[in-house]
Amino acid sequence: MDQEGVQSFLIVFSIIAFCLALTVILLFAIFQKRKNKLLREQQEAENHFKEEIIETQIEIREETLRNISWELHDNIGQLLTLAKIQLNHADESPEKVQEAAETVGQCLTELRSLSKLINPDTFSNLSLVDALKLEMQRFDRMKYLSTSLDCNEETFSMDAKIELIIFRMLQEFFTNTIKHSKASQLEVRLKYDENLLQIEARDNGIGFDTSNQKYFKGIGLMNIKSRAQIIGAQVEIVSKLGEGAQLFLTYKNTPS
Amino acid sequence: MLYIVNFLELFTAVVALLTFWKYRSSNERYFLIFLWYTFLVEVIGALMGDVFYIDNSSVYNTFTITSMLFYFYWYHSILKKAVFKRVTIAFTIIFLLVAALNFVFENWNTYHKYSFFCGAFFILILTIFHFQQLLNSNEVLIVKYKLSFWISTALLLFYMGMIPLFFLIEYTGIRGLSYRIILISLNLMLYGCYNIGFLWTKKEYNRF
Numbered sequence: 051m052d053q054e055g056v057q058s059f060l061i062v063f064s065i066i067a068f069c070l071a072l073t074v075i076l077l078f079a080i081f082q083k084r085k086n087k088l089l090r091e092q093q094e095a096e097n098h099f100k101e102e103i104i105e106t107q108i109e110i111r112e113e114t115l116r117n118i119s120w121e122l123h124d125n126i127g128q129l130l131t132l133a134k135i136q137l138n139h140a141d142e143s144p145e146k147v148q149e150a151a152e153t154v155g156q157c158l159t160e161l162r163s164l165s166k167l168i169n170p171d172t173f174s175n176l177s178l179v180d181a182l183k184l185e186m187q188r189f190d191r192m193k194y195l196s197t198s199l200d201c202n203e204e205t206f207s208m209d210a211k212i213e214l215i216i217f218r219m220l221q222e223f224f225t226n227t228i229k230h231s232k233a234s235q236l237e238v239r240l241k242y243d244e245n246l247l248q249i250e251a252r253d254n255g256i257g258f259d260t261s262n263q264k265y266f267k268g269i270g271l272m273n274i275k276s277r278a279q280i281i282g283a284q285v286e287i288v289s290k291l292g293e294g295a296q297l298f299l300t301y302k303n304t305p306s
Numbered sequence: 307m308l309y310i311v312n313f314l315e316l317f318t319a320v321v322a323l324l325t326f327w328k329y330r331s332s333n334e335r336y337f338l339i340f341l342w343y344t345f346l347v348e349v350i351g352a353l354m355g356d357v358f359y360i361d362n363s364s365v366y367n368t369f370t371i372t373s374m375l376f377y378f379y380w381y382h383s384i385l386k387k388a389v390f391k392r393v394t395i396a397f398t399i400i401f402l403l404v405a406a407l408n409f410v411f412e413n414w415n416t417y418h419k420y421s422f423f424c425g426a427f428f429i430l431i432l433t434i435f436h437f438q439q440l441l442n443s444n445e446v447l448i449v450k451y452k453l454s455f456w457i458s459t460a461l462l463l464f465y466m467g468m469i470p471l472f473f474l475i476e477y478t479g480i481r482g483l484s485y486r487i488i489l490i491s492l493n494l495m496l497y498g499c500y501n502i503g504f505l506w507t508k509k510e511y512n513r514f
Binding site: 055056058059061062063065066069070073074077080081084085088089 | 459
């Protein structure tokens, strides 16, 4: 190769090498940046989920404490007051002692079921259906309203955190039913079908206007929607004034 | 030494064959046939040129057209956005037109530069489309295990080098050995990327 040949070769070679080096560096930089962004987004979503779980657990515990306080006051307090009155009249009518004993016996039964509620271990080992059963039994016992729980035979178990959030969503609906709807009946139906869970809850109360956004927020129903979004479930709250309220929840389980 | 490129092609074709089970159910499976086809064409071209001293430009012209069409077909099947697919079809039509014009106006026995430039330029754009698709999907995390990523990288780098090379041949009169050295380096890169792709790819990331 002569002098000129070498020169032209070097020029061409350097230009090409430069183009290629530029391409490679650009490619690498762009892919790295995108990868980091995606990883960061995934991490954020995970953190958000964890925060929500912790909040849900705290709310459930608060609700449990609230329920216990009501039960102690309304149920057990009244039974013991009754027993006291019966014993006060024991002088006049000796059979009142027997009645008082029965009342105290009733009180004991109530206390036992109440202590089950307080124990955090029972709660964490319960399945969704069992937890709902306990909750509705409590409503029956407190004579708030009459309940019915319907569930098909083959159930599948899901991630405990998901079950926790679903339970909390239903609990909020129940609280709304008891506090605002003046209903006399609460029906809950669960359908487990090949990794698809469908839950239907309905009450026969006074209902509310679902188009009224402020009302929605005020009675904690927004929480139900945002929680559904976090776990990827579809939830619909349907209600009309005078026609009670219904909750429809659909969740597709991804078995791990 | 002069047949390094042929050796590279043979090596890549064999590697493609041995790792075929990894990408058997994806769109890249046709590359196995394509790589062996490339190797055969080059062998015939070398035989014609160096052993029988016949002019082998016709072989390379046909090869340019068929290989470009194959790449366009592969990109059409890989790109998901409707816009990209339509652009690929447009490119194919334009390329065929250019090739036809080239065929009419130039002797079949000289290398058709214009079809090559046209095809190479379109391929560059298609690789960029493909990269954009990969970047915006969730697969960006495991992109180094996807065979299609490495094929696109190979094509991008190769044609990024070839276009200036062909261009500068006109203006600097670079010939013979210098040209061959650059060509060999570019081919090394091309088949290097292909081989990395075949060796690194994992079966679960090569779905249809």
